[in-house]
Amino acid sequence: AQKRRYSPGVQRVFPYISAMVNNGSLSYDHERDGRPTELGGCTAIVRNLHYDTFLIMMDIDGKHEWRDCIEVPGVRLPRGYYFGTSSITGDLSDNHDVISLKLFELTVERTPEEEKLHRDVFLPSVDNMKLPEMTAPLPPLSGLALFLIVFFSLVFSVFAIVIGIILYNKWQEQSRKRFY
Numbered sequence: 061a062q063k064r065r066y067s068p069g070v071q072r073v074f075p076y077i078s079a080m081v082n083n084g085s086l087s088y089d090h091e092r093d094g095r096p097t098e099l100g101g102c103t104a105i106v107r108n109l110h111y112d113t114f115l116i117m118m119d120i121d122g123k124h125e126w127r128d129c130i131e132v133p134g135v136r137l138p139r140g141y142y143f144g145t146s147s148i149t150g151d152l153s154d155n156h157d158v159i160s161l162k163l164f165e166l167t168v169e170r171t172p173e174e175e176k177l178h179r180d181v182f183l184p185s186v187d188n189m190k191l192p193e194m195t196a197p198l199p200p201l202s203g204l205a206l207f208l209i210v211f212f213s214l215v216f217s218v219f220a221i222v223i224g225i226i227l228y229n230k231w232q233e234q235s236r237k238r239f240y
Contacts, residue, residue: 073103077115079130081137083183088146099186100130112159134187136177141184 078094078101080086088094104120106113111122118129143163147156201209 073105075104075106077101077104077118077129079132081135081184081186081189083185090148099132099135099189102129104129132186136185136187138184 072093076093078098080088080094080097080099082097086097089096102118104113104115104118106115106120109120109122113120113122114126115129117126119126143161145156145158145161
């Protein structure tokens with residue numbers, strides 16, 4: 061018997077495969093099983109099977125009969141980005157071995173405008189879905205800047221310790237004078 065989890069909206073049967081596109085500004089919402097950022101998904105009954113299973117183009121019956129799990133048009137991914145997998149959602153988690161990830165660039169006929177649009181992709185995006193804007197990362201500190209920050213932090217720390225010792229000695233001296 062598969063565990064069923066109920067979320068607002070449509071009922072899902074778990075295990076469930078979902079896909080999301082992220083530009084680095086999103087996080088997976090475990091409380092809502094990733095629904096706010098999900099592009100699509102499907103149920104895949106893959107627990108405790110005695111043969112290897114294959115997902116996304118799925119062969120969960122072990123018969124090498126492949127079928128699509130998710131088809132999302134309008135996904136634009138730049139070169140050099142990463143794909144990730146996880147088996148944890150909310151309070152469910154499974155142990156999985158990711159043996160390989162095979163990715164293929166599909167050859168499609170495009171108009172010159174579509175080709176230019178595809179070539180100029182710098183951040184991942186999905187047509188008809190607004191991803192939050194990413195803020196540009198701060199440039200890394202130079203070696204000199206890092207040295208100066210550490211140096212002045214140490215000088216300030218030594219200065220604060222010396223001032224503390226002087227104030228402590230004065231306090232000790234005044235407390236001795238009160239008893240005589």
